[in-house]
Amino acid sequence: MPRVLVAPDKFKGSLTAPEVADAVARGLTAVRPGVAVTCLPVADGGDGTLAAALAAGFESVPVTATGPTGEPVRTAYARSGDVAVVEMADVSGLVRLPGGRHQPLTATSRGTGEVVAAAVTGGARRVVLGIGGSATTDGGAGMLQALGAVLLDADGAPIGPGGGALERLARVDVSGVAAALRGAEVVVACDVDNPLTGPSGAAAVYGPQKGAGPDDVAFLDGCLVRLADAVADATGRDLRDEPGAGAAGGVGFAALAVLGAELRPGIDLLLDLLDFDRHVAGADLVVVGEGSLDEQSLRGKAPVGVARLARAAGVPSVVAVCGRRALDDAALRDAGIDAAHALTDLEPDTGRCMAEAGPLLERLASRIAGERL
Template sequence: MKKIVLAIDSFKGCLSSKEIEQCIAEEIHRILPSCQTVCIPIADGGEGMLDTLIEATQGTFVSTQAHDPLMRIRPTRYGILGDQRTAIIEMAEINGLTTLSPIERNPMETSTYGTGELIKDALEKGFRRFIIGIGGSATNDAGMGMMQVLGAHLYDKQGNELEQGGKIMEQIARIDLNHLHPALKEATFIVACDVQNPFCGPQGAAYVFARQKGASEEQIRQLDEGMRHLALLIERDFSYNINKVKGAGAAGGLGGAFATFLQAHLQSGIDLLLDAVDFDRKITNADWIITGEGKADRQTAEGKVPAGVLKRAKKANIPVMLIAGKVEDKACLQQMGFARIVKISPDNLPLEEAMRPEVTRENIRRAIGRELIVNNE
């Protein structure tokens, strides 16, 4: 009897990981009724990680309120893993791009303040172990908003205390950590980080990610200047070279703040999640693994879900099929080692139409059905 494992990232703005895997499993069972399918909903540190880990560990959610990127109070949540000791926070739940309309996005103004509020809430409930997912942010404030909630004070040259947003970074003359929340001394943080970008510079947070967060070319330059200024200040006052930390530029520099001020360990989000869901055991004796994401290209190799799945599958000598709504750099993906690469959307289908959930489901069924019929092994 065949066994096929499904471990697919969400198609952002369209279908969740669970919905995609359910659709594929139904098509597999239609064509191969005796085939065993194992569905492992998955994410890489961004949207979906919270739900995935809570489901995988039989954890619970905590409902609360916090400030969104533009400092508006709104309902939000974080989770407690099944061990009842570890708090999991997905920063995108309160400070992510999806919390803002396109016209509201402006990383000069947006803040990680709400992420700090969730950490503080968990600290005051007695939790000292944290897993933080920082993908999908709407921010580029180097985590300064988060640190302010946790007790840091930021001052300009005149001694005035600064407020929020990426715009304040170049104004910071002194960071006072004397009043940090006392529970932080006992807290440990693992940060799920799906990029390796440095804090600043051509491959840093501002130049690589700020445009998608609403920044103009001039604002990108200003944000990078602010982060360069902050990096020099951190090295001068805390003897810490933030630009040597891989992933310090993740989430607009939030990764760097965690590493610098909270001694966090930055870890591949996909590896953290695969361990949490006991992936290596679940793929035992599988004939195939199907993974995927909305768009597959050369960036897929940079810590994305399919790359993490492929790495584990190679160790177990299991072939991997990659599916995606759109496929670019196919030669690069083949070199990575995917046995099959399947594009589900026809070339002539407009993106808006392709991203309608019912259209995506039908395209997935057709593509998977075609692969199973042609390559029924």
């Protein structure tokens, strides 16, 4: 019987990646009961990264940490041996904003640092940090404070939370960070190449998505300049212009400049972590997927990353499922995808597609089984 690997990302706002995979598997086996289906939900470093690690067999370790607006939130990291996976979105992300109200000047990344610290204390020697979906533009200052850095104003007092507080920053002491990390390696899943500051920086490009108006953007950019200057004085290295420094409101910068982290494309890092090569070996068909298959998908998103590695492994056929499709056949072929099936092919009402995504996915998967298996 054929072997199928089902390796989708989430359908945002509708189904998690494990739920997508389960629905596809049900649809395939309904038509081909004897087919061997392996489910490997994936993520690219944003929300859903933790769920993908847990679905692959990692253990969930609960943590209570500081949310983006200072309130405690219940989150977790995923652990397998001495490797830990931390998802910034689940502790310092937009989904953690009370009532969904943006706080562009005061949102803090402290909780992300607290979860990293908990993972290291728990024995992690390698921390994989997914930083997509953040609510913050604090340059990673909160994360650094949680990991032992001291950020002081001109009077020698610690500054408060958020990017706006960096206006008062005069000096940074990073001497405590090494002790907090205990020699652990930090690897960051990062899919953008923005610098920290300037017209392509964290505040200018991503600040508006986090509620920053034009005046806020200019103010926050100046605050991030102060942080970069202070960190350069403390470390002797100026990494504000490094590709990816502007990721997650500047958490990429803090990770590079102070944690000594490596930044890697999110889907590549996660597929390595999930042992994708072992799962894909011998597969006759790989099913990829995400909520919207569009131009953004071509920029390192999960379906294209999975398709690329599946093709490299010699898989004969790669098919995508999605909520909506905005790519033509030529673009799909160039991305290594033979065909794409959208929920909107079955149900033009996008509201019903969201509400009934599971059953519709099963129908799409049954169609795929009839065509491909």
